[in-house]
Amino acid sequence: MDAQLRDVSLPSRIAEPGEGISTAELALAARNHGIPLEALRYDVTPIGLHYLLTHYDMPALDAASWRLSLTGSVAGAREFALDELRSLPSRTVRVTMECAGNGRARMHPRPVSQPWLVEAVGTAEWTGVPLRHVLDAVGVGDSAVEVVFTGADHGVERGVEQDYRRGLPLAEALRDDVLLAYEMNGQPLPPQHGHPVRLVVPGWYGMAHVKWLREISLVDEPFTGYQNAVAYRLKQSADDPGVPATRIEPRSLIVPPGFPDFMSRDRVVRPGPLTVTGRAWSGHAPITRVEFSTDGGTTWADADLDAAGPRWAWRGWRVSWRAEPGEHLLTARATDAEGHVQPVDEPWNRGGFANNLVHHVPVTCIED
Amino acid sequence: MDAQLRDVSLPSRIAEPGEGISTAELALAARNHGIPLEALRYDVTPIGLHYLLTHYDMPALDAASWRLSLTGSVAGAREFALDELRSLPSRTVRVTMECAGNGRARMHPRPVSQPWLVEAVGTAEWTGVPLRHVLDAVGVGDSAVEVVFTGADHGVERGVEQDYRRGLPLAEALRDDVLLAYEMNGQPLPPQHGHPVRLVVPGWYGMAHVKWLREISLVDEPFTGYQNAVAYRLKQSADDPGVPATRIEPRSLIVPPGFPDFMSRDRVVRPGPLTVTGRAWSGHAPITRVEFSTDGGTTWADADLDAAGPRWAWRGWRVSWRAEPGEHLLTARATDAEGHVQPVDEPWNRGGFANNLVHHVPVTCIED
Numbered sequence: 115m116d117a118q119l120r121d122v123s124l125p126s127r128i129a130e131p132g133e134g135i136s137t138a139e140l141a142l143a144a145r146n147h148g149i150p151l152e153a154l155r156y157d158v159t160p161i162g163l164h165y166l167l168t169h170y171d172m173p174a175l176d177a178a179s180w181r182l183s184l185t186g187s188v189a190g191a192r193e194f195a196l197d198e199l200r201s202l203p204s205r206t207v208r209v210t211m212e213c214a215g216n217g218r219a220r221m222h223p224r225p226v227s228q229p230w231l232v233e234a235v236g237t238a239e240w241t242g243v244p245l246r247h248v249l250d251a252v253g254v255g256d257s258a259v260e261v262v263f264t265g266a267d268h269g270v271e272r273g274v275e276q277d278y279r280r281g282l283p284l285a286e287a288l289r290d291d292v293l294l295a296y297e298m299n300g301q302p303l304p305p306q307h308g309h310p311v312r313l314v315v316p317g318w319y320g321m322a323h324v325k326w327l328r329e330i331s332l333v334d335e336p337f338t339g340y341q342n343a344v345a346y347r348l349k350q351s352a353d354d355p356g357v358p359a360t361r362i363e364p365r366s367l368i369v370p371p372g373f374p375d376f377m378s379r380d381r382v383v384r385p386g387p388l389t390v391t392g393r394a395w396s397g398h399a400p401i402t403r404v405e406f407s408t409d410g411g412t413t414w415a416d417a418d419l420d421a422a423g424p425r426w427a428w429r430g431w432r433v434s435w436r437a438e439p440g441e442h443l444l445t446a447r448a449t450d451a452e453g454h455v456q457p458v459d460e461p462w463n464r465g466g467f468a469n470n471l472v473h474h475v476p477v478t479c480i481e482d
Numbered sequence: 483m484d485a486q487l488r489d490v491s492l493p494s495r496i497a498e499p500g501e502g503i504s505t506a507e508l509a510l511a512a513r514n515h516g517i518p519l520e521a522l523r524y525d526v527t528p529i530g531l532h533y534l535l536t537h538y539d540m541p542a543l544d545a546a547s548w549r550l551s552l553t554g555s556v557a558g559a560r561e562f563a564l565d566e567l568r569s570l571p572s573r574t575v576r577v578t579m580e581c582a583g584n585g586r587a588r589m590h591p592r593p594v595s596q597p598w599l600v601e602a603v604g605t606a607e608w609t610g611v612p613l614r615h616v617l618d619a620v621g622v623g624d625s626a627v628e629v630v631f632t633g634a635d636h637g638v639e640r641g642v643e644q645d646y647r648r649g650l651p652l653a654e655a656l657r658d659d660v661l662l663a664y665e666m667n668g669q670p671l672p673p674q675h676g677h678p679v680r681l682v683v684p685g686w687y688g689m690a691h692v693k694w695l696r697e698i699s700l701v702d703e704p705f706t707g708y709q710n711a712v713a714y715r716l717k718q719s720a721d722d723p724g725v726p727a728t729r730i731e732p733r734s735l736i737v738p739p740g741f742p743d744f745m746s747r748d749r750v751v752r753p754g755p756l757t758v759t760g761r762a763w764s765g766h767a768p769i770t771r772v773e774f775s776t777d778g779g780t781t782w783a784d785a786d787l788d789a790a791g792p793r794w795a796w797r798g799w800r801v802s803w804r805a806e807p808g809e810h811l812l813t814a815r816a817t818d819a820e821g822h823v824q825p826v827d828e829p830w831n832r833g834g835f836a837n838n839l840v841h842h843v844p845v846t847c848i849e850d
Contacts, residue, residue, distance in 0.1 A: 118848040124745040134502015141747045144601050147515035152539040162530035169744050171520040233512050271744040376537050376639040377492040379509045480486040
């Protein structure tokens with residue numbers, strides 16, 4: 115760590131009990147954004163509504179002069195231009211992507227970082243070349259165990275100056291649905307989603323999907339850079355080595371029914387029958403069950419699942435509810451085919467990762 | 483005000499000294515978002531980077547079945563389908579749009595509402611039919627004084643259930659550059675920017691640019707609905723009638739140089755010559771001067787203005803700076819042709835509107 119940078123960089127910190135969101139956290143929230151929950155109605159999230167988390171600045175890359183370097187433990191290091199990637203076999207994969215920090219600002223105590231509540235998610239159709247075709251073209255060395263992806267975004271984090279960089283185990287990198295994506299929803303990647311090329315690792319939290327790629331390097335030892343070894347680990351204390359955040363834990367979100375109060379975002383409905391809908395997803399296995407509660411989780415009923423769609427996209431669900439005057443706390447809980455169930459108590463950790471506590475939506479049903 | 487809704491709706495409130503951002507403010511910040519300041523580099527802001535403020539939920543409108551009602555003090559009330567609007571003469575106008583609440587979270591004390599720092603701005607190319615063509619088609623009544631625009635977005639605000647609705651003086655509405663816009667940056671309006679049709683009133687703060695239009699009504703008395711009479715007024719106290727927010731006050735923003743710390747957003751540069759750039763705009767008159775300071779406003783120097791572009795779009799500026807090791811506070815101040823100058827002290831009001839206090843960017847220049 116550079117001593118000068120340590121002075122610039124705020125240390126990792128847990129908020130005091132009752133401490134409000136700081137200006138630094140607000141500055142992050144003002145530039146990064148989640149999905150407005152009513153936009154869960156779209157199977158594929160329109161550009162501008164998908165969640166966005168940028169560690170540093172979005173770099174300004176020119177697609178025509180952009181090159182991707184393939185280096186390290188390969189038979190033949192080389193560069194690829196965008197046209198060269200586009201000439202390789204392409205694939206489109208619909209992927210629900212979620213930030214590993216989603217739910218952080220609901221934690222008690224709150225880890226101080228990008229303050230997501232529940233909305234750091236979106237689903238897009240990513241088109242690109244499966245990474246394995248590019249790796250085949252350069253010949254992966256027999257001793258390689260991980261693939262290290264470097265973005266062009268540059269900054270400081272906890273005193274460490276860096277380009278954003280993440281390692282991924284080789285077995286994951288060779289999956290047929292891991293893409294070097296150059297289109298999102300049928301359009302060239304917009305600047306904020308990694309123009310001109312990003313990595314997409316379906317099922318993993320967003321930190322793995324490196325944006326603004328400039329280099330891919332095959333390495334013979336597991337990568338120990340900042341974003342794998344220090345950040346994105348579930349730790350109980352500062353000196354706990356922790357476990358890495360990898361695949362997305364199951365979560366369900368409710369499309370808030372009725373209409374909102376501007377300031378509180380609390381919901382208002384009128385008495386009578388309603389259909390409440392939502393989405394659920396898991397990076398481990400397909401969603402097999404969503405339960406719904408109107409009393410904050412005291413009693414539960416099964417929701418109807420929509421037909422299963424693409425493997426890596428969220429699954430819709432719906433439930434009928436007859437609203438009666440008074441206060442209600444809508445809650446939904448997802449379960450996947452491997453038996454992972456959303457918790458009703460928050461799974462706290464020091465970095466504020468993977469908090470998939472069930473979603474609560476307070477609703478007031480007013481007299482007609 | 484409905485008593486039941488008053489209980490749902492949080493009252494207008496000023497934060498206590500030192501009070502952090504509340505969860506309700508954070509929920510607004512997580513769904514609405516500003517422009518990441520590095521995206522000031524684009525003359526036209528890409529979709530997804532333009533600021534966004536939605537009072538209630540984004541409605542789901544179907545362009546094919548959508549109709550716009552023209553009603554009130556007109557010779558012949560009628561409806562328009564989207565194709566009918568598209569068959570009228572069209573115009574494209576490049577417009578810098580800013581939220582009237584931009585700067586609110588920098589105020590002392592802080593009005594509790596959408597907590598913008600400085601980033602609630604963007605520039606888009608809006609294509610649509612000048613409103614006057616549509617008004618001509620229905621024949622404006624001689625007694626009409628205002629045009630009232632109603633959106634399909636529905637919610638509660640300070641206890642008042644409403645569709646979002648704003649009145650605009652007839653003289654403004656008849657300007658040739660006031661549009662019923664159906665395209666943004668050459669594409670059909672995205673859901674979040676008012677699909678299928680919104681109002682665009684160049685030079686006015688964003689609250690005038692009503693999204694998801696469903697009705698336009700000519701009225702013979704000034705409109706006294708919530709968004710004109712209660713909200714969007716600059717008041718010094720709760721019982722001050724105040725003055726309405728209308729045209730955009732001058733502002734300049736700096737493209738932060740160097741690279742950021744993830745958490746603090748503070749900037750790091752290395753010693754040597756730099757070009758610092760930015761944008762400036764005013765809804766009153768063209769920008770004629772931008773001053774730049776590296777010591778927080780103690781001393782100022784004139785920046786070079788880029789060639790003047792379209793009237794309603796921001797103007798670029800640039801300045802050379804030789805960074806030397808140490809702490810610097812970059813500041814920029816805009817002046818327009820009518821002599822409006824950005825203040826160096828915050829212009830406080832109870833609603834947190836039109837705070838165009840100069841932009842400050844702390845920069846640390848480290849040793850090479």
